[in-house]
Amino acid sequence: MRMETRPFGSTGESFPILSFGGQRIVDEHDCSEEEAIEIVNRALDRGIRYFDTGWIYSGGQAETRLGKVVKHRRSEMWLATKTWDTTRSGARRQLEQSLERLQTDYVNEWRLHNVWDFARLDAFTGQGGALEAAVQAREEGLVHHISTSCHTDPQILVEALRRFPFDSALVAASALDHFILSFVEEFLPLANARGVATIGMKVLGLGSLTHEVERSLRYAFSLPVSTVIVGMETLAQLEQNLDVAESFVPMSDEERLAFFQDIVHLVQPSKMPWKAPDWGNPTQWVARGRGRDP
């Protein structure tokens, strides 16, 4: 069965509703290189075309492993990666490394990664910031579209769009996010009116909603987003998520309300840590006893 496809903002591209979050195909998540390559190939064989990754993920292993498939199947894939560095020169170096790891000479989309507060937005978009590197890279053809990502406060992205016409934005869109600082309420209407593509993430709540895979995915697919990425680290997860996507029927209002009632008790800091403004900030990771990348 084929998945529903949707236009990706004003880019002229369309993608299936389920896309691939590439952060977790790494040793750190008990995924071997052989398994990673098999998972990415299977995703492509079953119709997934959009692959998200990032320079910072697991010291480059996530990009490097994706690159081992990109090398053979580049034309089938839309590649989105990210810069963590907010400076023009640092971001440029990260882009060059990303291209090398991904074994390609361009990425379809390059994001200013995890704008967790307004100070980080200022750093990215100010003089000498990474946005300048993105514009230059786009002129050179190394990057085709410029993007950003955020999971804390939708008003940061509202302000980002005031500053620059981003082509797309990756935003937190789980059912838990409905209840606090909602990108669905505060950002999607603006993005959609401007033809900015939107990608939903955190739809399984980083593990908080894995007992509710089917309803969590159906909830996210029912939102007015262009596509949804899910972090997948086993073939079984991929197959299950594809099955849900292929049989997708939008949630009714009654179904959504029942789902909210069943999960509202999970709306608490320990279950949705990505809402904390310092969650993506590496200086806080040690303090919080967290070794992993955001």
Ligand SMILES: NC(=O)c1ccc[n+]([C@@H]2O[C@H](COP(=O)([O-])OP(=O)(O)OC[C@H]3O[C@@H](n4cnc5c(N)ncnc54)[C@H](OP(=O)(O)O)[C@@H]3O)[C@@H](O)[C@H]2O)c1
């Ligand atoms: N700021 C940013 O730009 C940013 C930040 C973080 C992530 N990302 C991107 O977003 C992608 C998605 O990650 P996320 O953070 O949004 O997390 P998520 O997709 O909400 O959760 C991913 C986790 O859900 C579990 N899972 C997936 N499918 C499952 C299934 N069918 N059954 C049971 N469990 C399942 C897996 O966890 P376990 O097997 O470990 O339980 C998986 O690692 C990442 O891969 C990355 O590409 C972007």
